[in-house]
């Protein structure tokens with residue numbers, strides 16, 4: 001019996017969402033009195049033994065070249081094979097973009113119940129029950145997994161990265177791998193930018209900013225906060241911003257520590273994707289904007305005046321010039 | 322070319338979310354039902370565009386649900402698609418639903434199976450991947466673009482902080498998201514035509530659900546907003562730093 005955690009990497013480095021999954025999986029192992037082990041597929045440029053600091057005892061590393069590109073089917077087969085070999089009864093992944101492709105495949109392959117997008121540790125006393133968001137964050141459901149093997153994909157930013165200290169034993173593992181059916185023709189990753197779904201701070205702009213040429217103030221604020229930028233749906237629909245910045249019920253659902261909404265009215269569909277943020281700040285010139293009802297802090301004022309001042313004040317606080 | 326589009330019925334985005342039966346059931350009283358937006362705007366419309374390019378294309382829609390799902394599937398047929406299949410079963414479990422779709426798909430011999438990125442009620446993002454695994458097909462998740470050249474497909478899928486271009490041979494399963502197509506409004510001709518398009522009802526295959534929802538709940542309400550005057554952003558920064566510890 002053990003907990004097996006899949007560590008998703010980008011350019012050989014574990015993603016932050018995977019560090020959360022490691023911490024979460026290690027906690028489940030502690031809770032159930034078993035050991036936590038990790039799987040890394042493909043080349044790794046980081047010290048895998050050091051993943052032990054998140055509480056895993058062992059890291060299975062499969063270095064076959066075929067895993068250097070992402071193919072959900074091959075990844076699934078590899079994880080399933082290692083899970084079976086190590087006798088894992090709980091498999092943990094991040095519910096990040098790759099996790100969303102692997103977790104359901106694994107569930108169908110192993111006939112193991114999946115909780116997609118968990119937001120809490122499981123209750124493991126009797127039944128294995130995990131909380132997940134439903135209705136796009138407007139509610140939650142407690143989902144019980146009724147199979148011997150349980151799969152949990154953890155929502156990004158739902159569990160803190162927790163270092164408990166320790167070193168993991170790294171074992172070179174081999175799996176039966178066919179050729180990838182999906183060929184990755186190109187990868188286009190904006191370097192230096194914080195991915196939206198992993199960001200701790202998100203600065204978001206709405207139609208109140210009037211046009212794409214005014215996004216400088218949003219980007220400047222994001223920069224001092226080391227934040228990702230986001231936008232409301234009409235902004236993405238009008239191509240003022242790329243579609244992968246669209247948050248809300250029909251865009252990305254995010255749960256950062258801090259969400260700053262600028263010139264966004266706070267329609268129910270927008271709130272659905274962002275109301276899990278720990279702290280919400282709203283800047284809107286209309287005191288009646290519905291967003292204020294969902295906010296922790298607010299400024300009623302003109303974004304074009306308030307936001308540059310706010311950026312300046314934060315810059316001072318952080319001591320950056 | 323044969324395309325299967327998975328259609329889910331979801332509450333309207335403005336529906337009041339409440340629960341009954343000791344918080345074990347969604348309260349459907351007064352709820353308007355719509356086609357899950359990802360299924361409609363992106364998966365179905367992209368399938369229709371492919372048929373417009375190649376009229377020999379056949380589009381089937383599938384939904385797993387009770388008779389109350391029929392108005393929604395008719396609405397989907399009004400946008401496009403040749404016929405619909407309803408698997409007569411009610412379930413919340415993704416694996417159960419995916420298994421029903423896979424059973425129908427196995428018979429149908431589809432080249433392309435579309436789902437939306439996720440449903441806006443269960444937010445599982447799981448059906449497409451499960452169907453792909455059950456049918457031993459490649460799965461391109463969260464695709465924002467799809468181009469076909471014969472049986473060669475080129476797709477753009479979202480990755481953290483960017484995108485990736487994938488090349489793969491049909492048959493495949495694709496979950497579609499924003500970028501794949503643009504929302505369309507059904508026209509009168511489509512609505513009329515939908516009335517007479519075949520809607521086949523099939524009984525479900527025997528499958529065990531792997532999970533069950535034990536209860537629902539609502540998140541605690543916010544305590545209320547603290548307003549800071551527009552000419553005192555320093556106070557907001559202080560609150561965020563000292564009180565909320567968010568910066």
Ligand SMILES: Cc1cc2nc3c(=O)[nH]c(=O)nc-3n(C[C@H](O)[C@H](O)[C@H](O)COP(=O)(O)OP(=O)(O)OC[C@H]3O[C@@H](n4cnc5c(N)ncnc54)[C@H](O)[C@@H]3O)c2cc1C
Nearest residue numbers: 206207208232233248249250263264265269270285286303
């Ligand atoms: C099925 C469906 C799904 C949807 N999904 C989503 C979704 O996923 N995400 C989403 O965002 N929306 C979604 N919507 C759209 C949603 O209903 C709203 O229309 C949208 O969120 C409004 O965007 P907005 O707040 O940017 O624009 P508006 O509603 O136009 O609001 C602009 C705001 O800016 C303020 N403002 C104007 N000028 C200034 C200024 N100088 N300084 C400060 N403030 C200013 C105004 O007071 C106003 O509150 C969906 C709608 C439907 C029907």
